[in-house]
Amino acid sequence: MTPIFRLCDQYVVRAAELNPVDAVYMGLSGDFGQATDYSPDGHDARRDLVTQTLAELSALEPTGPEDARAAAHLRERLEAEAAAHDLGEHYRELSTPFGLVSGVRDHVDLLPRGDDEQWHRVAAHLRAIPGMLAGWRTTLQTGLERGLPAARRQAEGAAEQADRYAGNAAGSAPTHADLIAEYGDGPLAKDLADAAARAHAAYAETAAYLRGTYAPRAAERDAVGPERYAVAIRNSLGDDVDPREAYAWGWAELERVEAEMAAEAARILPGASVSEVIAHLDDSEYVSGPDAYLAWLEEQHQRAIDAVQGTRFDIPEALRTVDVVLLPGSTSGAPYYTQPSEDLSRKGRTWWPLGGRERFATWSDLTTVFHEGVPGHHLQLGAVAAAGERLSRHGRTSWVSGHGEGWALYAERLADELGWFEPRGSRLGMLTGSALRAARVVIDIGVHLELPLPDGSAWTFEKACEVLRERGRADAHTVRPEILRYFGWPAQAISYKLGERAWLQARDEARARPGFDLKRWHTAALELGPVGLGTLRSQLAAL
Structure with a gap:
């Protein structure tokens, strides 16, 4: 050593x-x-x-x-x-x-x-x-x-x-x-x-x-201001990012995703609006009751693992299952993942708040399975846990939100590229998730730096809820806890989309080089461990 x-x-x-x-x-x-x-x-x-x-x-x-x-x-x-x-x-x-x-x-x-x-x-x-x-x-x-x-x-x-x-x-x-x-x-x-x-x-x-x-x-005041926000950005992204540039990009990205959503909705129900299609899917593509939801989640997690093992990725045997846990009384709003223990005796777990629901929309949750499980967090953090002596112990056990959440959002897009959103409406579910993450960028930066909305108005808690609900297409039971989270955890919410942007840019640059192989690139990229986005860009440029 x-x-x-x-x-x-x-x-x-x-x-x-x-x-x-x-x-x-x-x-x-x-x-x-x-x-x-x-x-x-x-x-x-x-x-x-x-x-x-x-x-x-x-x-x-x-x-x-x-x-x-x-x-x-x-x-x-x-x-x-x-x-x-x-x-x-x-x-x-x-x-x-x-x-x-x-x-x-x-x-x-x-x-x-x-x-x-x-x-x-x-x-x-x-x-x-x-x-x-x-x-x-x-x-x-x-x-x-x-x-x-x-x-x-x-x-x-x-x-x-x-x-x-x-x-x-x-x-x-x-x-x-x-x-x-x-x-x-x-x-x-x-x-x-x-x-x-x-x-x-x-x-x-x-x-x-x-x-x-x-x-x-x-x-x-909810806003933390420029000095505190700059430190929060560094903590979440592992890089120094111009928040005003990111704010403008976030609005443009939200509009781009919304256009893609409209096109996808038209394929599902020609002539209907996105909201009408979502309401239709909520009434038709669901399972009823926590037991059925748990069974569906477990099936989808395992199907994703089986689909990539040995072809797109090499997953160690100890990581070829994910524990799925339902949270009946959670106030967290969104699902989340906890990594395996260092010795892999504790499995990676995805945690799913029920939010008082009895009906669970499978069309919108499939993309979250890929985000939290495989090829998202479980694959990424599992690869780190299995890296052995190639990474320092600090590298194996630390976390950078921009790297990790960016990879998980990239994984959703990768699932789309692999054709995994075959169930009816599930690709629209992926796009609504992407819209939510773009909305997070503009809400988080706009609130904490007190930047004006495009119409010149000021951010408030109620306005943030409205943008997340109407533009981010967030489920009703998640809106208030999500906004409360952004207000109290500055710069974490931007790590998803800005992290995805860094991963996609790095892959585009790698694809332009002769001999590019996606599986080898994924393997080499994940073997870097959880690094800041600045380090990620420089290291991936050398792969």
């Missing part, structure tokens, strides 16, 4: 010890403890690790191309993290539906649950939740005192979310009590029940703090 690879590995271990919650999400092998310190001291300790690691990295010289890529990726990620810390982003780390509250709660669901030793670990993580949330509240309170508040809209949304996790709200999400019911009446039952009750009480306490103490002093 080279000194740079050794430093990368050491950083992963040190960071995991300072953030066990993230270690669970990354599926790292080993037990790094149960509690992430979300107090100001914990954040400072993680910043000190970044500073120390960058200093050590600056003294090392790469010994070859893999070494150079590992060093560049580590440096880029650490510099992005340092910039966010130095702006005080940890003092206003408050977002929903994806944020610290959901991260603390959901990481418990990702722990292995088989024998009593594993259930003992579950209990330990549950017992750590009150302390973690208390530390976070201290950090938020310090942020208020330093004049670094988060937006009131995020505080109120997170309070509602915490109440749901505590079981104190109508239509509550599954609680930890639902999880530990799996265990039954074994010797750890009382310990698990007590730990879950304490966790539920901590969510309730956090909800009361956010609603009663924090929200009245939170910022009325």
Whole structure:
């Protein structure tokens, strides 16, 4: 192992010890403890690790191309993290539906649950939740005192979310009590029940703090402004992007996709509008009930894997299935994916919020299967997990949203090129998904930089909902949680379309070179691991 690879590995271990919650999400092998310190001291300790690691990295010289890529990726990620810390982003780390509250709660669901030793670990993580949330509240309170508040809209949304996790709200999400019911009446039952009750009480306490103490002093303004947005762009994309250029491109891309949607709708029902065709498909192309939905999802995931294995991609055997999980009470709005564990003992999982529905539109969800599963996230992150020593441990376990979400959106287009959207209306489903991602670009940049809409009007929460619903064609049950997410997680929503743009541009450039082979190009591209878009362009240009 080279000194740079050794430093990368050491950083992963040190960071995991300072953030066990993230270690669970990354599926790292080993037990790094149960509690992430979300107090100001914990954040400072993680910043000190970044500073120390960058200093050590600056003294090392790469010994070859893999070494150079590992060093560049580590440096880029650490510099992005340092910039966010130095702006005080940890003092206003408050977002929903994806944020610290959901991260603390959901990481418990990702722990292995088989024998009593594993259930003992579950209990330990549950017992750590009150302390973690208390530390976070201290950090938020310090942020208020330093004049670094988060937006009131995020505080109120997170309070509602915490109440749901505590079981104190109508239509509550599954609680930890639902999880530990799996265990039954074994010797750890009382310990698990007590730990879950304490966790539920901590969510309730956090909800009361956010609603009663924090929200009245939170910022009325949702926009983060140019300085914070530039740092957020670097964090999400791994590159510096001109947001005004991206804003103009986003509107043009939305119009291009809408024209393609109109043409596709005309093929389905000549003479009908896109909205009329969508309503027709909603009434004709669906399955009823969660059980039928789960069966359909599992079938489509497996069909995609079987279609590309050995022909378009070489998928390791351990990755030739995907766990599909339904989320009855989730407020997340959109489906999402969690990667396999480092040792591949935990499978990759796609998570599907039900949103109170009993009817599920298969025509629009097929493209999301390809996005979250194969050839999307599962293939990409699975390839990284199976890369072995060709990537540093940091390269195998890190994440850049522009790279990952860009690949997953590229995968939807690839599925179209492969002719996979044969079921009636499913290609229109892919296009409506593309319209949604283009709408995300203009909403996210427009809101946070307070840029005018094409008609000169200003963005509001209601206007953002309207654009996502009318132009982005978002499902009704997803609109408000999606917009709440963009408002509280700046620059993440742009990573899909801008990432796809980078992947498509790189492929077009590669195709222009003699001897281009798509399968070889895909393999080589994925073997780079999760890198920033700047590194992606330079590395793919050399393939």
